[in-house]
Amino acid sequence: xxxxxxxxxxxxxxxLLQSTLFKALSFASISPNLLIxxxxxxxxxxxRKEGIFIGFFSGLLIDIxxxxxxxxxxxxxxxxxxxxxxxxxxxxxxxxxxxxLLIAGSDLSYNLFIYFFxxxxxxxxxxxxxxxxIIIPELVYTLLISVVLYFIILKINQRLERxxxxxxAKFV
Amino acid sequence: xxxxxxxxxxxxxxxxxxxxxxxxAMYVSFSLNLGGGPLNSIAGAxxxxxxxxxxxxxxxxxxxxxNLKNLNDVMEENEQLKGQVEELTNELNTLxxxxxxxxxxxxxxxxDQQYSDYKKTGANVIGKDPGNWFSIFTIDKxxxxxxxxxxxxxxxxxxxxxVIDVGPHYAKVRSVIDDSAKVYGMxxxxxxxCIINGNLQSMNEDQVIEFSGLNDSENKVQIGDQIVTSNVSxxxxxxxxxxxxxxxxxxxNHLTKSGTITPAxxxxxxxxxxxILDKKETGSD
Numbered sequence: 001x002x003x004x005x006x007x008x009x010x011x012x013x014x015x016l017l018q019s020t021l022f023k024a025l026s027f028a029s030i031s032p033n034l035l036i037x038x039x040x041x042x043x044x045x046x047x048r049k050e051g052i053f054i055g056f057f058s059g060l061l062i063d064i065x066x067x068x069x070x071x072x073x074x075x076x077x078x079x080x081x082x083x084x085x086x087x088x089x090x091x092x093x094x095x096x097x098x099x100x101l102l103i104a105g106s107d108l109s110y111n112l113f114i115y116f117f118x119x120x121x122x123x124x125x126x127x128x129x130x131x132x133x134i135i136i137p138e139l140v141y142t143l144l145i146s147v148v149l150y151f152i153i154l155k156i157n158q159r160l161e162r163x164x165x166x167x168x169a170k171f172v
Numbered sequence: 173x174x175x176x177x178x179x180x181x182x183x184x185x186x187x188x189x190x191x192x193x194x195x196x197a198m199y200v201s202f203s204l205n206l207g208g209g210p211l212n213s214i215a216g217a218x219x220x221x222x223x224x225x226x227x228x229x230x231x232x233x234x235x236x237x238x239n240l241k242n243l244n245d246v247m248e249e250n251e252q253l254k255g256q257v258e259e260l261t262n263e264l265n266t267l268x269x270x271x272x273x274x275x276x277x278x279x280x281x282x283x284d285q286q287y288s289d290y291k292k293t294g295a296n297v298i299g300k301d302p303g304n305w306f307s308i309f310t311i312d313k314x315x316x317x318x319x320x321x322x323x324x325x326x327x328x329x330x331x332x333x334x335v336i337d338v339g340p341h342y343a344k345v346r347s348v349i350d351d352s353a354k355v356y357g358m359x360x361x362x363x364x365x366c367i368i369n370g371n372l373q374s375m376n377e378d379q380v381i382e383f384s385g386l387n388d389s390e391n392k393v394q395i396g397d398q399i400v401t402s403n404v405s406x407x408x409x410x411x412x413x414x415x416x417x418x419x420x421x422x423x424x425n426h427l428t429k430s431g432t433i434t435p436a437x438x439x440x441x442x443x444x445x446x447x448i449l450d451k452k453e454t455g456s457d
Contacts, residue, residue, distance in 0.1 A: 012218075012222070015219075015302070016219070016222050016223060016226055018302040019299035019300055019301070019302045020223055020230065020298070021226060023299075023300040023302075024230055028376075029304070029376065030304050031302070031304060033302070033303070034302075048183045048187075049186060052186055052187055052190060056190055056194075061215065061219075062303075064211050064212060064215045065215070065219070066299075066300075066303075066306070066308045068352075069198050069201040070197045070198065070211070071194035071198035072194075074194050074197075075195070075198075078190055078191070082187055085183075111305075114303065115305075118305065118306075118352070119305070119351065119372075122352065124351065124372075126373060129373050130372075130373075133376055134305065134372070
């Protein structure tokens with residue numbers, strides 16, 4: 001229960017910051033993608049199932065407020081959470097390389113999918129341009145932010161796990 | 173640790189069923205043109221006040237920062253300006269005459285008069301699309317304030333976009349610079365129709381959007397001409413300024429022309445918008 005509330009709060013805060021504050025702080029009209037950091041990090045920290053649900057609900061939020069149809073972003077974020085969850089066995093909290101790599105990979109493929117489904121299908125073929133001016137800048141900005149955000153999420157998760165362990169020990 | 177294997181559903185089934193759910197939702201909302209429905213109301217009630225609060229705090233902070241920055245500049249400027257005052261007093265007399273003329277002309281141009289027959293309501297922009305691909309934003313008025321889907325949104329002196337979805341106290345607006353936006357436009361001088369479509373690439377590079385299909389056989393359309401919404405558009409009210417022609421070229425078919433438009437609205441710093449409460453009568457329903 002405590003975990004659910006905390007995670008919900010993290011998603012809400014990130015969504016709000018992403019749609020307001022970071023839009024104001026955008027460089028060259030590019031703003032970072034906080035929610036993908038949240039989905040990816042909970043995915044590889046907690047496993048596939050949690051990744052799915054966290055991804056689904058973060059995506060649904062974007063769908064409701066900014067999407068043109070319900071379900072598109074939910075699907076993308078859900079798969080981001082799920083695929084990152086597959087790397088749970090390789091994840092160690094002390095290692096920063098794998099998380100950064102996974103977050104970068106998630107953001108990259110997320111944007112490529114958006115380009116593929118929402119732009120390529122409308123005959124916007126200039127992938128080189130979109131790559132250089134949208135996808136890569138967003139990737140860099142997101143990675144910069146995720147250095148901070150990832151550690152916040154990591155610490156919150158470790159604290160939650162400690163509390164859970166303690167209360168589980170009480171019952172045994 | 174106790175394990176309860178009979179309550180565990182395998183992850184792949186969860187993934188599959190959620191995927192099916194998403195695709196179904198996409199299909200339903202795309203084919204039936206439904207928005208979130210009840211989801212809109214619930215999510216709106218929770219998030220909208222928070223977005224408003226953050227924006228309010230953000231504006232307050234940036235105002236304060238601006239004030240501090242300005243103070244230094246102002247001190248320096250003050251010295252310079254004192255010297256200029258005398259010089260300018262001389263020029264003032266001549267300028268007064270011109271000012272009078274300018275005022276008159278501005279009054280003629282005032283767009284508020286042009287739109288004054290429409291009922292309007294003001295709204296604040298409370299959130300922008302979190303991604304970098306589309307230009308969709310939310311405003312703080314919704315169906316409870318009389319806003320409906322397909323209402324036109326303007327700001328100051330031009331067209332901003334159109335309402336694509338409403339919740340009880342918020343509405344989604346797609347701006348004309350959005351890559352998937354299409355508007356029927358008309359050159360004000362010659363009444364020639366064209367199609368205006370938003371373009372992410374040209375908007376990022378030169379702050380312009382594209383138009384195409386302009387039939388201008390007599391080469392009358394020039395750079396700087398005003399483009400307004402056309403009377404043949406089925407969703408946009410007639411005669412709202414979209415922007416000014418910034419470049420024009422002949423298509424390879426030698427029949428039509430296409431080019432770019434500089435939008436009349438500053439989309440980067442959009443904070444307040446006006447929603448026109450009259451919808452275009454199309455006779456289709």
